[in-house]
Amino acid sequence: MAIKLEKPDQYKEFLDKFDVFLFDCDGVLWSGNEPLPGVKDTMELLRSSGKQIIFVSNNSTKSREDYMKKINAHEIEAKLEEIYPSAYSSAIYVKKVLKLPEDKKVFILGEGGIESELDRVGVKHTGGTDASLRRAVNSDDLNTIRPDPSIGAVLCGMDRHVTYLKYCMAYQYLQDPNCAFLLTNQDSTFPTNGTFFPGSGSISYPLIFSTGRTPKILGKPYDEMMEAIVAGVNFDRKKACFVGDRLNTDIQFAKNSGLGGSLLVLTGVSQESEIYEKDAPVVPDYYINSLGDLAKKA
Ligand SMILES: O=C(O)COP(=O)(O)O
Numbered sequence: 001m002a003i004k005l006e007k008p009d010q011y012k013e014f015l016d017k018f019d020v021f022l023f024d025c026d027g028v029l030w031s032g033n034e035p036l037p038g039v040k041d042t043m044e045l046l047r048s049s050g051k052q053i054i055f056v057s058n059n060s061t062k063s064r065e066d067y068m069k070k071i072n073a074h075e076i077e078a079k080l081e082e083i084y085p086s087a088y089s090s091a092i093y094v095k096k097v098l099k100l101p102e103d104k105k106v107f108i109l110g111e112g113g114i115e116s117e118l119d120r121v122g123v124k125h126t127g128g129t130d131a132s133l134r135r136a137v138n139s140d141d142l143n144t145i146r147p148d149p150s151i152g153a154v155l156c157g158m159d160r161h162v163t164y165l166k167y168c169m170a171y172q173y174l175q176d177p178n179c180a181f182l183l184t185n186q187d188s189t190f191p192t193n194g195t196f197f198p199g200s201g202s203i204s205y206p207l208i209f210s211t212g213r214t215p216k217i218l219g220k221p222y223d224e225m226m227e228a229i230v231a232g233v234n235f236d237r238k239k240a241c242f243v244g245d246r247l248n249t250d251i252q253f254a255k256n257s258g259l260g261g262s263l264l265v266l267t268g269v270s271q272e273s274e275i276y277e278k279d280a281p282v283v284p285d286y287y288i289n290s291l292g293d294l295a296k297k298a
């Protein structure tokens with residue numbers, strides 16, 4: 001049964017239960033670029049209480065450095081080794097698990113965050129932010145785009161410049177069963193500016209539907225994200241709480257990872273009613289209107 005945190009004495013009791021807080025970003029720390037009220041105060045309270053902080057985002061448009069700039073821009077303290085976006089977990093997977101051969105490239109249906117993280121681990125890539133692909137497809141394309149043995153993987157994420165041409169390229173590359181099909185995350189919607197728009201999972205769905213292939217997903221709620229985190233930072237899972245806004249990624253991730261607890265905030269995707277739906281697939285241990293409430297005193 002989920003416990004709603006509504007009063008300052010509950011906030012203190014909750015915070016005292018955990019030594020580590022893992023934070024989702026979109027819908028928790030901010031909505032798009034809009035700050036959420038009181039988040040800065042809560043983060044300062046946690047830091048001053050000696051809590052360990054880790055940031056874990058499914059948003060693959062940004063690299064670790066990009067994320068550190070954004071977190072700092074919101075007046076929240078962060079160190080690079082505390083930041084784990086899905087572009088980072090995906091690059092780690094391609095390098096260390098897939099072990100892409102040197103002569104192979106990754107075709108990216110996504111943005112600069114994925115390119116930067118693949119660069120960091122020395123994996124060659126194509127597509128992504130290549131502006132020459134931001135155009136209509138033509139008959140020459142349809143005569144020439146075919147499976148390409150130099151493409152060892154198609155890696156999809158949020159792509160705000162997606163085109164039919166890019167879909168044609170990814171579709172053809174994925175006709176080769178030796179070409180891996182990877183997603184940074186499968187979030188159906190993206191919370192921003194107080195509303196929602198199609199998310200990474202909706203950008204990649206046309207490829208899932210057209211190829212009939214099932215991609216490997218490298219963000220929350222899957223183990224590959226936790227494997228990337230524990231390779232970078234030590235923490236006690238049983239004393240850790242995941243704070244997120246989406247039940248089927250963030251709260252599910254907390255359960256899959258055996259964390260000590262989970263807190264759903266109601267400033268992003270999931271709503272209070274979903275917690276009480278009959279046979280709700282996943283329920284948080286705690287929930288609160290907004291992360292900023294935790295800093296409120298009696
Ligand atoms: O980019 C998304 O869709 C979600 O990102 P988040 O994991 O930081 O909420």
Ligand SMILES: [Mg+2]
Nearest residue numbers: 024026027245
């Ligand atoms: Mg979120």
